[in-house]
Amino acid sequence: MQHHHSVDALGVLPGPFGAGLRAALASDENVQAAFEVDLTPGLRFAPGLLVLTDRRLLAQGTDAAAQEWPLAPGMALRMLDHGGVGTLELHDADRRLALWRFTLGRHPQALHLQQRLERQLALLENSQAVAAPEEEDTPRCAACGTPLPPDSDECPACARQQPPRASTWVLLRLWRFARPYRKQLAAGFALTLASTAASLVPPYMTIPLMDDILIPYQSGQQIPTGMVMLYLGGLLLAALLAWGLGWARTYILALVSERIGADLRTTTYEHLLRLSLDYFGSKRTGDLMARIGSETDRINVFLSLNALDFATDVLMIVMTSVILFSINPWLALVTLVPLPFIAWLIHNVRDRLRTGFEKIDRVWSEVTNVLADTIPGIRVVKAFAQESREAQRFRAANQHNLEVNDRLNKTWSLFAPTVSLMTEVGLLVVWGFGIWLVARNQITVGVLAAFIAYIGRFYTRLDSMSRIVSVTQKAAAGAKRIFDILDHVSNVPDPANPVRVNKVEGAIEMRDIGFRYGSRTVIRNLSLDIRPGEMIGLVGHSGSGKSTLVNLISRFYDVSDGAILVDGVDIRRMAVSDFRRHIGLVLQEPFLFFGTIAENIAYGRPDATRDEIVAAARAAHAHEFILRLPHGYDSLVGERGQGLSGGERQRISIARALLIDPRILILDEATSAVDTETEKEIQKALDNLVQGRTTIAIAHRLSTLRKADRLVVMDRGEVVEVGPHDELMAQQGAYWRLYEAQARRAEEDAEAAGVRVESTRQHSAHPAGK
Numbered sequence: 001m002q003h004h005h006s007v008d009a010l011g012v013l014p015g016p017f018g019a020g021l022r023a024a025l026a027s028d029e030n031v032q033a034a035f036e037v038d039l040t041p042g043l044r045f046a047p048g049l050l051v052l053t054d055r056r057l058l059a060q061g062t063d064a065a066a067q068e069w070p071l072a073p074g075m076a077l078r079m080l081d082h083g084g085v086g087t088l089e090l091h092d093a094d095r096r097l098a099l100w101r102f103t104l105g106r107h108p109q110a111l112h113l114q115q116r117l118e119r120q121l122a123l124l125e126n127s128q129a130v131a132a133p134e135e136e137d138t139p140r141c142a143a144c145g146t147p148l149p150p151d152s153d154e155c156p157a158c159a160r161q162q163p164p165r166a167s168t169w170v171l172l173r174l175w176r177f178a179r180p181y182r183k184q185l186a187a188g189f190a191l192t193l194a195s196t197a198a199s200l201v202p203p204y205m206t207i208p209l210m211d212d213i214l215i216p217y218q219s220g221q222q223i224p225t226g227m228v229m230l231y232l233g234g235l236l237l238a239a240l241l242a243w244g245l246g247w248a249r250t251y252i253l254a255l256v257s258e259r260i261g262a263d264l265r266t267t268t269y270e271h272l273l274r275l276s277l278d279y280f281g282s283k284r285t286g287d288l289m290a291r292i293g294s295e296t297d298r299i300n301v302f303l304s305l306n307a308l309d310f311a312t313d314v315l316m317i318v319m320t321s322v323i324l325f326s327i328n329p330w331l332a333l334v335t336l337v338p339l340p341f342i343a344w345l346i347h348n349v350r351d352r353l354r355t356g357f358e359k360i361d362r363v364w365s366e367v368t369n370v371l372a373d374t375i376p377g378i379r380v381v382k383a384f385a386q387e388s389r390e391a392q393r394f395r396a397a398n399q400h401n402l403e404v405n406d407r408l409n410k411t412w413s414l415f416a417p418t419v420s421l422m423t424e425v426g427l428l429v430v431w432g433f434g435i436w437l438v439a440r441n442q443i444t445v446g447v448l449a450a451f452i453a454y455i456g457r458f459y460t461r462l463d464s465m466s467r468i469v470s471v472t473q474k475a476a477a478g479a480k481r482i483f484d485i486l487d488h489v490s491n492v493p494d495p496a497n498p499v500r501v502n503k504v505e506g507a508i509e510m511r512d513i514g515f516r517y518g519s520r521t522v523i524r525n526l527s528l529d530i531r532p533g534e535m536i537g538l539v540g541h542s543g544s545g546k547s548t549l550v551n552l553i554s555r556f557y558d559v560s561d562g563a564i565l566v567d568g569v570d571i572r573r574m575a576v577s578d579f580r581r582h583i584g585l586v587l588q589e590p591f592l593f594f595g596t597i598a599e600n601i602a603y604g605r606p607d608a609t610r611d612e613i614v615a616a617a618r619a620a621h622a623h624e625f626i627l628r629l630p631h632g633y634d635s636l637v638g639e640r641g642q643g644l645s646g647g648e649r650q651r652i653s654i655a656r657a658l659l660i661d662p663r664i665l666i667l668d669e670a671t672s673a674v675d676t677e678t679e680k681e682i683q684k685a686l687d688n689l690v691q692g693r694t695t696i697a698i699a700h701r702l703s704t705l706r707k708a709d710r711l712v713v714m715d716r717g718e719v720v721e722v723g724p725h726d727e728l729m730a731q732q733g734a735y736w737r738l739y740e741a742q743a744r745r746a747e748e749d750a751e752a753a754g755v756r757v758e759s760t761r762q763h764s765a766h767p768a769g770k
Contacts, residue, residue, distance in 0.1 A: 032117075057090065077118070086110055509565040526718060533691075552564060605659050665695045
């Protein structure tokens with residue numbers, strides 16, 4: 001049984017706007033849910049309120065007047081949550097209507113609002129089916145369990161969750177990139193107008209050539225040579241003028257379109273670099289590469305060729321229509337007979353082509369994703385002899401791409417010939433009507449010949465315009481995927497008025513911080529003070545939140561609750577780039593770029609001198625092995641450093657962190673990927689490095705943290721113990737259990753190794769063994 005809560009039953013709505021929204025409700029309007037928003041779309045703290053009733057969704061905030069959206073079929077409320085910030089998006093069938101943001105502490109209330117809205121929409125869309133008692137054999141959606149409508153295999157709830165289709169209007173958003181080149185675009189349009197006008201001169205000159213020269217000649221008159229030369233010269237001049245103007249137009253607009261495409265690629269890539277890590281966690285590398293590469297190329301081709309052709313076609317059709325009506329209005333009307341049929345056909349095919357091209361884009365991303373996965377991981381593929389499996393993955397993705405293209409080509413292959421057939425039929429009708437007019441002496445043969453020449457150009461342009469539907473929908477689908485990136489707001493934004501960071505002492509204070517990955521709490525109620533120059537060791541079981549904590553300190557994510565302060569300033573008040581210049585980070589899995597050793601060490605300081613690079617390498621105990629390489633510091637390393645061992649990559653990574661001379665040093669399992677001897681060398685360098693720097697170290701082997709000033713023991717996102725190694729061992733608590741368990745494992749490994757060595761010796765002492 002469905003329960004409704006009236007306004008009176010619910011009581012006063014929450015928040016500062018509750019009373020106003022309550023007064024706006026009708027007396028018979030039932031409130032289903034209310035949700036308090038605490039962030040603006042620009043990620044500033046401000047209150048707001050969403051109220052769902054049985055007929056509409058209302059919203060009130062500090063930055064705008066109250067808004068409302070009547071509930072309608074196809075509407076959906078989508079929820080995203082990444083890096084401490086949740087997002088609610090209201091969509092209809094075609095576009096996004098509104099957006100709200102909130103901290104993830106309010107996630108349960110947002111989820112409740114989303115579920116109540118879905119339930120209300122289901123009642124609205126299928127009220128009779130919901131009101132009737134369901135039979136035991138009622139078909140349900142396999143994904144979400146929602147009852148399916150009669151005679152349908154499509155789930156309305158799942159259909160609402162599909163991404164909105166790209167509208168052709170999205171291409172108008174490209175104007176922000178075209179605006180700097182508006183003068184060149186205006187010149188290109190003027191040249192297009194002039195070249196189109198010049199190309200329309202020759203058919204008009206056929207009228208006097210036919211009526212005044214050729215037809216009188218058949219009646220026995222002499223051909224006036226001077227007039228013939230004049231007309232032929234005019235035709236040649238018009239052709240040359242059309243050619244020159246067309247060349248200038250094409251050249252100017254091609255230059256402009258290339259610059260628009262380059263600006264689009266650069267802007268998209270720069271925006272991508274500013275997004276937080278959670279965005280990349282949900283995206284495939286191949287998909288992002290395809291968007292910035294092939295999608296921008298497709299838009300560039302559309303702007304440089306197809307949009308220019310479309311503008312020329314429109315001008316040609318308009319100007320030709322004016323000339324035709326000026327010559328003979330009745331014959332011009334007959335010329336336009338196929339237009340309504342072609343417009344109807346374009347309208348019906350357009351949506352099918354648009355959705356088809358969007359699907360092709362997604363499927364093509366699957367192909368590039370296989371390449372992006374396999375090529376960087378080719379060593380793993382070969383190590384496990386999975387070449388045939390990866391080939392099959394690519395073959396399957398390629399086959400899927402082929403099938404989707406085949407389905408779309410069925411529609412497109414029928415569309416283009418149908419338009420051509422209509423134009424041919426139209427030309428036939430014009431011939432018939434024109435001959436009838438000549439027979440009644442209403443037009444001359446020259447007028448009919450000029451008409452046929454104009455109509456040939458008119459129908460050719462009409463056919464070209466119909467074909468541009470395909471490329472326009474391709475460009476619209478590509479533009480939507482580009483603006484999906486540009487519209488995404490970073491969950492780690494820069495403040496509007498950042499605090500300038502000139503020098504950092506290194507004092508870190510965490511005040512009751514909390515953090516969630518989606519709906520899963522990772523850090524809760526954590527408070528910790530770290531003094532400048534202090535070395536802190538983070539220990540705990542896998543999944544206890546150690547790496548998440550250093551990610552929060554580095555501001556790769558923002559906390560959901562509480563605050564992190566450096567030198568007494570909330571790090572969210574600092575510019576992200578300024579703050580991170582004072583942090584040196586050494587990851588568990590070092591990443592090297594394709595380039596020289598020196599370039600990789602100097603990545604954080606590209607202007608560093610060779611002496612500074614060498615000094616950093618010496619401090620990281622990397623100088624000796626670098627000199628053994630064929631070209632020393634100028635030796636090229638392969639992609640991701642595949643030409644070096646794990647220990648060598650790690651030491652270069654440490655040198656890279658050393659070179660920027662950070663005040664805060666974060667070591668995330670920095671020595672876990674190296675052997676014991678290499679670890680000793682790195683440890684000697686780290687002992688000198690941590691002097692005077694605030695250091696936070698995560699280590700797999702607890703013995704490497706014995707020199708830390710304090711050890712912080714974490715469990716399930718909370719700090720359970722803090723203190724020096726000896727003190728924590730004396731307490732025999734969580735740290736003592738971790739240390740003892742690791743020591744026992746080390747002893748067991750040593751004993752097992754000793755047994756294996758002993759058995760080997762016994763076997764070698766009795767080689768016959770028989």
